[in-house]
Amino acid sequence: MVAEKLEALTKLQAIDSKIESIKKVRGALPDEVRDLEDELAGYETRLQKFEEENAAFNQDIEDKKTGIKDSEALIKKYEEQQMNVRNNREYDAITKEMELQTLEIQVSEKRIKEAYARIDEKKEDVDATKAKTKERGADLKAKKAELNTLLTESEADELKLGKERKRASKVIEERLLLAYNKLRINARNGLAVVNVKRGACGGCFNVVPPQRQADVKEQKKIIVCEHCGRVFAGVDIEPIVEKPKAKRTVRKKAAPKTTTAKAEPKTTAAKAATKTTAEKAAPKTAAK
Numbered sequence: 066m067v068a069e070k071l072e073a074l075t076k077l078q079a080i081d082s083k084i085e086s087i088k089k090v091r092g093a094l095p096d097e098v099r100d101l102e103d104e105l106a107g108y109e110t111r112l113q114k115f116e117e118e119n120a121a122f123n124q125d126i127e128d129k130k131t132g133i134k135d136s137e138a139l140i141k142k143y144e145e146q147q148m149n150v151r152n153n154r155e156y157d158a159i160t161k162e163m164e165l166q167t168l169e170i171q172v173s174e175k176r177i178k179e180a181y182a183r184i185d186e187k188k189e190d191v192d193a194t195k196a197k198t199k200e201r202g203a204d205l206k207a208k209k210a211e212l213n214t215l216l217t218e219s220e221a222d223e224l225k226l227g228k229e230r231k232r233a234s235k236v237i238e239e240r241l242l243l244a245y246n247k248l249r250i251n252a253r254n255g256l257a258v259v260n261v262k263r264g265a266c267g268g269c270f271n272v273v274p275p276q277r278q279a280d281v282k283e284q285k286k287i288i289v290c291e292h293c294g295r296v297f298a299g300v301d302i303e304p305i306v307e308k309p310k311a312k313r314t315v316r317k318k319a320a321p322k323t324t325t326a327k328a329e330p331k332t333t334a335a336k337a338a339t340k341t342t343a344e345k346a347a348p349k350t351a352a353k
C-alpha cells in the first residue's frame with residue numbers, strides 16, 4: 066500500500082520535473098514580455114495625458130485670442146465715444162476703461178506665450194516617449210516571437226505531460242497530493258519526493274540517520290526528511306566496491322556495511338574512522 070503510494074508520488078515527481086525543465090528553457094522570457102507590455106502601456110498612458118494637456122493649452126490660447134479681439138472691439142468703441150464726450154470727466158472715465166482693456170490684452174498675450182512655451186516643452190517629452198515606445202515595441206515584438214517559438218515547440222509535450230500528470234494525480238489520495246503540491250511549491254529545486262543518497266536527503270543534503278533509512282527501505286509508512294519534510298521514496302543502492310582513489314567516499318560507504326541498520330550513528334562514525342586509519346596503514350605493509 067505504502068509502496069504503491071510512493072511509486073505514484075515518484076511518478077508524479079518525474080512528470081513535474083519534466084514540466085519544470087520545459088519551463089526553464091523559457092527562462093525569464095515570459096516575465097520580460099510582461100514587463101515590456103507594462104512599460105509600453107505606461108508610455109501609452111503618458112502620451113494620452115500629453116494629448117489631453119495639449120488640447121487644454123490650445124483651448125486656453127483660443128479663449129485668450131477671442132478675449133483680445135473683444136477687448137480690441139471695445140477699445141475701438143471707446144475711441145468713437147471719446148469723440149462725442151460732453152466734458153472732461155466723461156473723457157477721463159472712458160480713458161480709464163480703455164486702459165483697463167489694454168491691460169487685459171497684455172495679460173492675455175502673456176498667457177498665450179506661456180501656453181505655447183508649455184506646448185513646446187511637452188513636445189520634447191512627447192518625442193522622447195514616442196521614440197521609447199518605438200524602441201521597446203521592437204524589443205517586445207522580438208521577445209514575443211521568441212517566446213511563441215518556444216511555446217509552439219513544447220506545446221505537444223506539455224499537453225501530453227499535463228494529461229500524464231492528471232492521470233498520476235488521480236491515484237494519489239487528496240491529503241497526500243495536497244502535501245506534495247505544497248512541498249513542491251516551497252522547495253527551491255522543485256523536488257518534493259527524493260531518495261536517500263549517500264546517507265543524506267536528496268533534497269536538502271542533511272544526513273538521514275541509519276534507522277530512518279531502514280524505515281524508508283521497509284516502506285511500512287511514508288517517511289519524510291526531518292529537516293526539509295520531503296518524502297523519501299527509497300534509498301539509492303550504492304556500489305559495493307569502490308576504487309580506493311577517493312578515501313572520503315570509501316569511509317562513507319564503509320559505514321553502513323560494517324554495521325547493522327539499527328546501530329547508533331556515533332558508533333558507526335567511530336568504527337568508520339578506525340577503519341580508515343587501518344586502511345591507510347595497510348597498503349604499506351602489503352607492499353613489503
Ligand SMILES: [Zn+2]
Pocket residue numbers: 266267268269270271290291292293294295
Ligand atoms: Zn531533506
